[in-house]
Amino acid sequence: IDVYSTELREEWTLLLWTTVAVLVPVLITLWCSFQRPKRKVQLKDLFRKSKHGWHYTDLFNKPTYCCVCSQPILQGAFCDCCGICADEECIQRADRILSCKEIMTQSQTDGRFYHQWVRGNVPLASYCAECKQQCGNQPKLCDYRCVWCQTTVHDDCLSSLNDDLCDLGEFRSVIIPPYYLYQVNKLHRRHPDEYSKLAAVCGSGWTPVLVLANTRSGNNMGEVLLGEFRTLLNPVQVFDLSELPPSKALQLCTLLPPGSVRVLVCGGDGTVGWVLDAIDTMKLKGQDQFIPLVTILPLGTGNDLSNSLGWGAGYAGEIPVEQVLRNVLEAEVVQMDRWKVQVVSKGNYFRKPKVLSMNNYFSVGPDALMALNFHAHREKTPSFFSSRIINKMLHYYRFNLELDGEQVTLPSLEGIIVCNIGYWGGGCRLWEGMGDEPYPPTRVDDGLLEVVGVYGSFHCAQIQVNLANPVRLGQAHTVRLVLKSSRMPMQVDGEPWAQGPCTITITHKTQALMLYHSAEHTDDDDSSASEAEEPSADHIDTASNTQETVTVS
Structure with missing residues (x-):
């Protein structure tokens, strides 16, 4: 009887612990699922008031460390402008103590612009600007990245870095510097000539690029592209067309030197038509001299216009956004009938x-x-x-x-x-x-x-x-x-x-001024067929002369 009682007690004990082992995770999951909406509402309110471009994710796609507590995290929030990451417990503190990219700020008293460093979570395969060795290869929060020029440097090399001046990096010719907008805001007389004078500090060949993305086009690529372009550029020059129509986004062109702006439209042919209609509205307002050149990153279902201009039939992330910007800089100006x-x-x-x-x-x-x-x-x-x-x-x-x-x-x-x-x-x-x-x-x-x-x-x-x-x-x-x-x-x-x-x-x-990408063709048809659509040299010269006329007027 004692043996039977002992076995029965052991069976009940095993059954109890098995039940606990099954029910506890289920109860925790249910509790988390009930708490998540409340938590998301609180975070959404914080994100709306924050200067950071916070986005919440349930799973980071690479090893990530909290920029506040330095602990590894699987889920949390990240800023798509400056790149800082934080777990849920540290988001409020990160928002309070860590600064984001300033879209408009004055340069230092000596007129120079310095690096703005963010520690940790540097891009994979990045190298130190000082010792030329790989950065971010240790399993901890380490090394620094400049949010403007994307320069990376080791923790130990930061103090010995020869030059702390930031030149905005490879894409300085397309970035709108924060100190330029600060100077524009201080102008008493806003005139195109004044903008051209201010643009001299941005260097020769400065052609700022505005990014207009339709997040409803493509398979959620618009959201991803917005974040990637905000990381590389000034966030003020990246627009979500689901929140701001192109007619308002293009008004930024009127604060930049005439004839210098290029607009990258991320979306389908319908989105491109929407932007071109907004440009026609600018002409009706007498803003002809500020008309930008338009190029396309095809995301929608119908991309025949993009295909005709050499930008392909669709974009799914096969090339990095850095290469997209390089292609925009190398593109040729053409005119397109409307x-x-x-x-x-x-x-x-x-x-x-x-x-x-x-x-x-x-x-x-x-x-x-x-x-x-x-x-x-x-x-x-x-x-x-x-x-x-x-x-x-x-x-x-x-x-x-x-x-x-x-x-x-x-x-x-x-x-x-x-x-x-x-x-x-x-x-x-x-x-x-x-x-x-x-x-x-x-x-x-x-x-x-x-x-x-x-x-x-x-x-x-x-x-x-x-x-x-x-x-x-x-x-x-x-x-x-x-x-x-x-x-x-x-x-x-x-x-x-x-x-x-x-x-x-x-x-x-x-006629609209468009950018034609002649470096690659979008299909495997014979070259004679491609030549039928490719503009001739006379065509490109005519378009260039037209752009010069617009700039001078």
Whole structure:
């Protein structure tokens, strides 16, 4: 009986400890899950009031140490401007005792600018500026990094560093120094000539870059890029377009020397069009001399404009942002036509016509229907019409086409596409087709539109996989299209809608100054095809002269 009682007691003891071992982690996890929302609310309030650009993470992607207590941490917060890291218990203290990048500050009394050091968590494979040995290779909080020039130095080498002056590093020609903005803020008379005088202290060839990122484009790459660019540049020149529209972000150009600014748009073609519309608004305000050059880092789903200008069909972090900035500095200036699309509905002549800006292409028919269905699915809104009915209607000839005032005899087409650039439909060279037929060359600055027709959605698919040619209808300076169908899908630069009977007129609007990246091509097509889209030397010279004229005016 005693043996049986002992065994029974041991079994119950084992069962008890097993239950405790299972339940305790579960209870702790549940408690943490209930506390996390409350903790996040407290942190969010702290982050909103802080001068740091705090971001919370549940897991750091590399060995990280708290900049306050020096202990290794797996989760906590980091500042994407200055790079300091802290665990949850030390965030408030870190926010209080550790300074961030100052977007606007005066230089020292002797007119010089000194390093601003942050200790620990230096980038991998970084080397000491003094002894040239690798930094950050010890399993502890060690070594220093300058938040402006990204120079790294060992703890022991910091005191013996020969020069404590900061020259802003490799990207000094694109960074807006904090002391420049301080001097601008002190100006009694804000005039472009004064900005040019102040820019002399920034060195020759100073071409500041503004970064405008759409965090809703791409697979969360916008958020990542914002942090990486804030680390390299002055945070004041990096904008999140979900928080500030481009019309307001571009006003920073009016505080910089005329003709010197470049704008890097991180997003899809729609984001680029948004920025170019904001630049047109600057022209209406009489700010022509401050118009920036525009370049693209493609993040969205439709990147045909980026592809046409040599920046590729999409960015997924395959090259570091440092190389992106180098490419921007090496890019060539080109002009790109922009067009006005005016839609006048039949029977509504007294109503104000719908006016849109076009950079890429306009289309009516099968590809617009696909874009409309995709848009409706993405926005989770009911479809405007039945696709079956529309497809049936498209089998009939329902439109008249005029190119430069001349009527064009059309075959039995289901759709018409009007292109300004060489790429269409996510990377297809529409005007070129299979390349087995002679065709007039295309340029983004020739003031001409390329007009093609398609027989249906299957024909569109064949063109996209290079198995068929489009129906080339001609090139024109002005396109007029009369739609007779009761309801048809159409799109401008990927923005679709359903349209009843109407008259569409496409005319030249203006030209935008863009940056063309000629160092690499975006696909493996033959070089002759690439040359069709690449600007010639005369084209680049013309664009450069235009930019000089804008600068002088």
